[in-house]
Amino acid sequence: MEVKHSLFGLLLTSSVIVLAAQSALAEVAQQGVPTSNMLRLNQLERPVTSSVDLLAQEPSTAIVVEVTGVRINRTQTGIEVLLETANSEALKPLTRSEGNTLIANVPNAQLRLPDGNTFRQENPVSGIAEITVTNSDPSSIQVRVTGEASVPKVELFDSNEGLILALPTTAGASPNAEAAPATPEQPTAETDEEIEVLVTGEQDGYSVPTATTATRTDTPLRDVPQSVQVVPQEVLRDQQVTRLEEAVRNVSGVTTGDTFGNTRDNFVIRGFSTDFGGNILRDGFRSTGFNTGFNETANLERVEVLKGPASVLFGNLAPGGIINLVTKKPLEEPFYSATLEVGNYGFFRPSIDLSGPLNPDRTVLYRLNGVYENSNTFRDFDQGIERSFIAPVLSWQLGQQTNLRLEFDYLNDERPFDRGLIAIGDEVVDVPFDRILGEPDDVSNLEQIGAGYTLEHRFNENWSIRNAFRFLSSDTFDYRADPVELDEETGILTRNFRSNDDISSSYGTQTELVGKFATGSVQHTLLFGADLFWQNTEGTQRRLPAGLTPDLNIFDPIYNQIPRPALSELTNVVRDDNQRTNTVGIFLQDQIDLADNWHLLVGGRFDILDQEGEDKTEDTTSEQNVDAFSPRIGIVYQPIEPISLYASYSRSFQPNVFTRADGSFLEPERGTQYEVGIKSEFLDGRLAATLAAYQITKSNVATPDPADPDFSIPIGEQRSRGIELDVAGEILPGWNIIVSYAYTNAKVTESNELAETEGNRLNNVPYNTASLWTTYEIQSGDLEGLGFGFGLFFVGERQGDIENTFDLPSYLRTDAAIYYRRNNWRAAVNFKNLFDMDYIRSAEYREAIAPGEPFTVVGSISVDF
The missing domain is CATH 2.60.40.3500 (Immunoglobulin-like)
Known part of the structure; x- marks a missing residue:
């Protein structure tokens, strides 16, 4: 509670200071200035x-x-x-x-x-x-x-x-x-x-013409031969986004994946999982994966989604794509904003966003984002959600050609550990969606610290160099009554008290040189760089010996049948390990303007990965050293100014953690994508659209060894084919829209008689998804500043597991909003799941199915100074 009170006091004090400053400025204005x-x-x-x-x-x-x-x-x-x-x-x-x-x-x-x-x-x-x-x-x-x-x-x-x-x-x-x-x-x-x-410091509009994620250079999206979608600041604000899941649902081909008891961000992009945050980046740096929790949105400027393999620039990643979180940077003009959000289920979320210069020359700038969140959930837990986050940033102009930016962030998150519902036969069990199948005090804790810097220097108008570093440390703990096995005839669920305790730390550094030059009439933008990534994780999982945790009748549950055991009573240690991963990558990319309407992109990356794992329960150590080359080539042709036709080929790699019978690791998983598409701009660039078709094949997927099922062989293959459409921008003054549709056919194409999954659909991947969000704000008259928002989000039927033993039904969720903006303040009310429908977000396995939130109302008011 000390964190809660201290952060709330900080928010309140900051608001008072800002109000006092505004009053003083008004007084000066009345006295007159030159x-x-x-x-x-x-x-x-x-x-x-x-x-x-x-x-x-x-x-x-x-x-x-x-x-x-x-x-x-x-x-x-x-x-x-x-x-x-x-x-x-x-x-x-x-x-x-x-x-x-x-x-x-x-x-x-x-x-x-x-x-x-x-x-x-x-x-x-x-x-x-x-x-x-x-x-x-x-x-x-x-x-x-x-x-x-x-x-x-x-x-x-x-x-x-x-x-x-x-x-x-x-x-x-x-x-x-x-x-x-x-x-x-x-x-x-x-x-x-x-x-x-x-004078403005924030993004304005639903259509974003440039992004850095696809090329690591500021390149117009129409010149990039790959599908890139951006969810800008205005969409995040209009939808009152507090979770990354709410932001990326506006992007085609992205759905929610296995969230590990509703404690982690994990998404499926073009049919393939992001593996608990491994494919989620923060300003170009990969997160540490499983132990990162939910990413905070309070300091996000925008969310950029690059579809398809991204190993050429970012190393070992799954082939579906990446989500890059672009954070807010310091502003040269003073900017002060305070926001309060409240809603049902006790939702309470104040936040601040402060920025400006620290010296008269404006060579030292700062930005401070902070948020505190406290709420219950619609699920019947005694444990609530308490979350605090603060992120200061300092920018220092060392000279006319050199700039240094220092960053720090701290996150503390406590929430219920919630496995959700369960499957009976091939369907989700028919019980109330607020019913829990663990215990009311099941809990998950996360404490995370991040720090880093970015140093940029421009040698001249054509050549520049950038070096960046990021450190991230995560400490996670959970204690829950986990579902184990269901007797479908009686409804009796066997459970087991379990606890995970893990620590993870990572260090990443990136150095890249960007140069622009010409060979005759051909223009080049050359990118050469290297990055290093070190990660160490260690942790345990302890369980109460079998038979000591009370069973639960899922149709007539009785909780707290015995006192929760002390951690010392969880004597069955099933995991006690330590893993170390070191990666070195070198990449080269050339963006070639063959003519005004022909753009060629060629790039390649070479990675060396060293991995070592220690299993203390078995007293064994395993190692692997792998290297991989990941190419990308694409071309863009613009027959007329607003139209871009493109085609591309790219590859990815990701180390395999499974071993053969002789103890050797399997070869890395490889992803190969072919993509073609068309990008268009309408209404003087205010409205942009992308239509893409692709095929991704993921090979070397581990499957059980027929000679020894305890080990694996790399003969598995998975394939995803699809079509995606994204449209975003302004149709008329005050009328914004962001629309998406995706058809995704993802399945297992090679397996063996032990896996028995060949031909199965990949889990959590619907054939069809679509979204529509639109807002209109009255532009003149007595009602100027009054706006309305409306959204539809459709997710088709999905398979709940790779064995395809149960289905997750389709759903159509409806959202709405009304807001009023005048001068320096804005008030809004957002209605989420307007018709209070029951729906399933995703599934981990048969005994862990995540239900969606019911009808929710969030009111907000924000003031800018």
Whole structure:
């Protein structure tokens, strides 16, 4: 309870401080401060700059304005980007931000430059990593300004020479002499009036055009020959996402897997399990796997999902794909936010998000995310959920070309250990969904500490190097009455008191060099890197001797028949082991722009893995040393600007933990994927769609050795084939949508007479899944800021185990939301499982089936300063 009270006190104190600061700023404003002679927004008759006004214009009569030049000029406060045109008043930019990039879309305009229709300048000034100006379609220009640590602050102006984007820089910084021409300190273009001031640090919109997970470089998704889906910050906010499972259900081909008593994140991507977090990354670093618990969402900027094998960049992984959690970074502008969420089942979750500079020069920035959660569950446990998390981040600009970021996070989680329901015959037992089959005080604890740094240095406008390190330590404990065997005629369930106690620690480091160069007319983005990963785990499982744990009648349960035994009474030690894994990987990748509409991606990785395990119960030690090469090649062709056709081939590898009769480990499992698809952008890039078809084959899967079933041979094979569709973006001003559909046919294609699984479907993999989430916010009038959300989430029938002995029924869940946003505050009510239907999320095995939550209401209010 001390943690609960102290963290709540921190949240309350932070809120009071922020409110006091806001009051002080208001007082200063009343006293008056110096201002420039330039007219401000509230003094102007605003030009047409909103999406509503632009869409109201008749497109058939719009005149396409020619922009004949792009120029970067120095100013007293930074630089300005000038789009030269004789008709600047006709340019009506629409601005939004994505990650650290500000995007200005200028409709009814086209670049007509003398040396090509693309302008690009890297590192033009301290704080700005890149500026690009391109034709996004035949009647629209897109300006992208990428900040080094945060989204840039930008002011837009009309002038007699064209449209100006003014970019202030940090105090004392000066533009790069090589990037900007020698010009007077005063702007060369006489300004007419200010169009818009935009200062933002968060992602805005459902459509995200770029991501780093697929290539480790900031690459437009339309140029990546593989399916990549992004769940941005606005979706996480609109759906009131508090668990990663709620976020990835918006992505095609991703379903919930074995969650180990509802204590871990585990997903199935394109038919293959992520193996308890092994395929879940945090800013590009793999988690430690089984002992990571539920990933926190309070500090997430977005969730990126790369479909298919990712070993070429991230090493030994399952072939279905990866989920990369992109965390929030420090902002250059002060930002303070406090949120309170409450709901039924005693749900209570306050959180804070604070960021800004720590010195006048703004070379040292910070961000602090913290959350506390306390609730019961719909299941009939005495044990509740108590969870606290804090994540401070510090960014330090060591020089104009060098930046260091330091990170720390702490998580403490206590919740019921819940195996869920049970199967009878080929169906889930028909009992109330709140009934537990363990004991009311079954519990799971997790304490986790993470720390790391990222150091980046730019040698010049084309070459940069990055080094990053992450340490993660997890301490997990559980104690439960585990189901063992059910007498289906009597309903008597045999159980056993068991406890796991495990400690895991990992150290990972990554170094990568990125360079851009040309060979003739062909442009290259080269990535060369190496990474190392060390992991140590040790733990035990103890059980009460057989026959001492009371049985339970699942139709008429009686709990607490005997006092819970002390841990010292669990004398049957079935596991006492220590495992060490060391991995070294070297990778090389080249993104080749053969022409403006042809993009080739070629990459390869070589891994060396050293694994050692000690079984103290048997007093044995096993070792394996394996190496593997993982290639990837893909090509993208864009017949017209908004359309990308792509094809790719990629492979993955994952070490096998099973052994032959002679004690040797099996060869690593290998995954091979072939994928083709089409990516499209509509409505000036506001709406994006991806349609993909793929086949993944996973080989060297362990199956029992016919000569000695206690050991294995690597003849198993599993195959997944499917089609996926993802659509996300803005249809009309205020109307957002994210839609997905997947058909997945995953089954065992090779086995033997002992396994008897050939032809079986893989467990927790439905043939069909679909999702729809849409919101609309009123854009003007007395009800401006009032919004509504509606969602449908369909999961088809699945097999509960690899033997296909029981089915999990299909379900359609309905969600809804209503919210109101005004000035700096937002209030919302989210309704989850609106029609209170019973459904099954996933299954571990016949005696462990996870039921879904019933009708749930979550109210929230947030204030930004």
